[in-house]
Amino acid sequence: GHVIACTHGAALVALDGAGADAGLAWEPLDYEYAALDGAAAQDFAAGNDFGETLSPELPAGLNAARQLWWMENTHPAAWRRTRCLVPYAQYWAWRLSGVACSEVSSLGCHTHLWNPHTGDFSRLARARGWAQRFAPLRSAWEVLGPVRADVAAPWGLPAAARVHVGVHDSNACLARYLPGALDGAAQAEQTLLPALTLVSSGTWTVLMAPGAPASALVAGQDMLANVDVTGRLTPTARFMGGREFAHLLDGACADAAGPQDLRALVAERLHAYPAFAAQGGPFAGRAGCVLWQDRPLPA
Template sequence: MSMPQDATIVLDIGKTNVKLVLVDAVGAVLAERRSPNEILDDGLYPHHDTERIWDWMLTAMKEFAGMAQVGAIVPVTHGATAALVDDDGLVLPVLDYEYELPASQQAHYAVQRPPYSATYSPQLPAGLNLGRQLAWQAQAFPKQFRRARHILMYPQYWAWRLSGIAAGEVTSLGCHTDLWQPSRQQYSSLVERMGWSRLFPALRPAWAPLNVLNPELAQLTGLPADCRVLCGIHDSNASLLRHLGAGADAASPAVLSTGTWVIAAAPGMPLDGLREQADMLANSNALGQAVACMRFMGGREFAELAGADAQPCGIEDLQTLIEQKTMALPCFSNAGGPFAGRAGAVVGPAPGGGLQRYALATLYCVLMSDYCLSALGVSSAVVVEGSFTGNPWFAPLLAALRPQQQIGSTDDASGTTCGAWMLHHWGRAPAARGKTAEPLQLAGLAEYRQRWLDAL
């Protein structure tokens, strides 16, 4: 039997896990490998273990080379991350955005950063504003910083290692970095003020082939010599990609991209309603268009509430928590969101066992998602992408809270995979796969939501 032709390898680096996915020419997953995304605490500061990811990735690629004829490799990564490189490699480790940068630097950076009205990047904790990371690295490690030839957004760092070509791309630049003006589609004043303009490579579309795979890597992995390396994309924007058929039109569905972060994206909604204090922001989609967004660290918070031994609950567990008025109030992460700075709390009778903890985490993430959609003014259909599509109650509960809207979910627990496939097959849309959620009618759910909102 002949091998599948023109397959795609997706390197998907999320904040929690790294995946390598082999997808055939019609968008079906042929194979998938996973590994934890580990942070190293040694050296200058907490940083990503890029060499472990690299070695693991090449081993998996060698395995994939025997399964299909691969036509392209597409890197997709989380945001708020960049690599400083010279011609030989990293000049500084790739900083973990959850590292608490020195408080003494915050006041200095606050004077340097552009206004929210220009970048729609809210001021965020730790290193979630990439501009703050870079400013601190330039100040703390001037010798290494001066060696840098390029500042590469994280997807393009991996594309550079695979292809040898440095490129920039708007989706990672426009992800609460302070470096980009989404509405103007140009760099912010910070880039020129800091003297970084020369370090950012020429912008390329996310779907642009940069080069063929480095010949040594092709030989090492067994991948074809003509396998192309694409520029790559920010992960939430990969999830949004299949829903851009209507461009920036207000009729486009809102998208809930779920994973470590839950990001509500509302194409077509005006930016003038965004509020910095609520962690509302404008991302840039793959076409360069500004997209109003709001987010919270839902995957991390779900895990915190559900606990390590939690398992999917039944309807009766959800109903019990609603009846006994047990609810979780934000927030359970210190990484931003609309209620940043508040300490999370569980009120009412404590959940009994893993099933009820899963139910509590589900209700909490549904309520937070509903809150974000309402704050954005979303009245169109909503599509759930990502890991929460594996939760049988998430979309049905959201549908029950928003009965005037169609709530759907895709069949892809990682919307990033579909988006990456689309970059390789630009102009082709995957077959419409997914389902519309039937509202889960639970007694007292609307009152439960109102009680939760009042408690905020």
């Protein structure tokens, strides 16, 4: 009876209107699209203030604002068609309900677009005119309406299903542990944050520590502030754990090994030193290697 989209961050969709009959102004960009990491990106980087956004400079399109900057400067005709911007989770909410909106956990996910201190768009987003293009803010748990009739039948969804705003994936994991988060922001703002560190795994290993001091964040080590579903600043550190694991598996089935194999690896002093993934984390840019008994692994 309920539908809620949960997607990765650093992803935006541009619409040529804000209504149910709108279409794409341009196709969404992959945050690993190499063209976004060219020499022109240096011009863009100067516009971000880490002290304000707590969003570090990241490669390719992992700062969603770079996607907007690139489209505006390299595809002006497509940019002129842009009437409404929505984060990726809210794109699916729009597809399902016909109602366009934005949401803080997606906007506050290393985008350069959000100021987690003030709970509003960043100076960069305002100066570039991007803030005004985003659909109105709604809370992740709000109901936008029923599934559109022209979507329900072909997608096999109940016609009476209610569509919620949607959420950034790691923040969906965090929400259940936040006091008051499921009862609304007003209560949550008056409740002390728990002392916890949540580790969310997938392509990224994301460590979120609500209540930790933002002053401890180091931009060069891929530390940043996410924003939880109630809008509160959430210190975060991360690396591409899933990508590292997949590289080390080299096509093998992850279930092929058991505890006895792990014990054997430890006994043989076999170590994998990061990074094998090209992006993310404190070791990004360093070539990963595997050592056996403190020597390079034989070929």
